Amino acid sequence: MQESNNNCSGGSNRREFLRAGGCLVTAVAALGLPSSLAALPVAETKGAGPANEKRFPLPASDSVNIDRQTQVILIRFQNSVYAFALACPHEHAAVKWLAKDKRFQCSKHDSQYQPNGTYTAGRATRNLDRFAIRKEDASIVIDLHRWFESDKDPAGWASAVVQV
Numbered sequence: 001m002q003e004s005n006n007n008c009s010g011g012s013n014r015r016e017f018l019r020a021g022g023c024l025v026t027a028v029a030a031l032g033l034p035s036s037l038a039a040l041p042v043a044e045t046k047g048a049g050p051a052n053e054k055r056f057p058l059p060a061s062d063s064v065n066i067d068r069q070t071q072v073i074l075i076r077f078q079n080s081v082y083a084f085a086l087a088c089p090h091e092h093a094a095v096k097w098l099a100k101d102k103r104f105q106c107s108k109h110d111s112q113y114q115p116n117g118t119y120t121a122g123r124a125t126r127n128l129d130r131f132a133i134r135k136e137d138a139s140i141v142i143d144l145h146r147w148f149e150s151d152k153d154p155a156g157w158a159s160a161v162v163q164v
């Protein structure tokens with residue numbers, strides 16, 4: 001897997017990426033989590049480990065798991081696990097899960113994404129960014145220093161998945 005370059009949209013590096021996403025903690029807190037969880041359970045989670053690599057329990061079933069501190073969405077959906085940046089690739093607004101529609105949607109300009117992060121509509125021009133991810137025993141490990149943008153590295157983006 002090729003490591004993505006350190007540029008996010010607009011040429012920002014990882015530090016700027018996190019800075020831009022800093023407002024997301026507040027934004028997500030304001031958004032709250034959906035009360036209707038019929039389609040896919042949504043939970044808050046918190047990764048363990050050093051700042052560059054976080055370990056999460058492997059979700060036991062299909063679910064959306066949000067780590068606000070690291071700004072990561074960990075989703076298990078149809079036997080696949082992905083780790084997305086919480087920030088929309090357009091202008092880094094928070095992405096939320098719409099349980100009734102079974103998709104993600106940006107909270108700012110309403111770009112829409114499938115559960116696997118694929119862009120389907122709106123102002124964004126690429127899929128949700130995926131972090132490098134691997135399975136170790138009963139854990140999912142996410143490398144927060146390696147992420148893939150679907151337009152710049154489609155092969156890397158496609159490979160950032162764990163099959164369960």
Ligand code: FES
Nearest residue numbers: 088090091106109
């Ligand atoms: S910030 Fe998400 S579509 Fe504009």
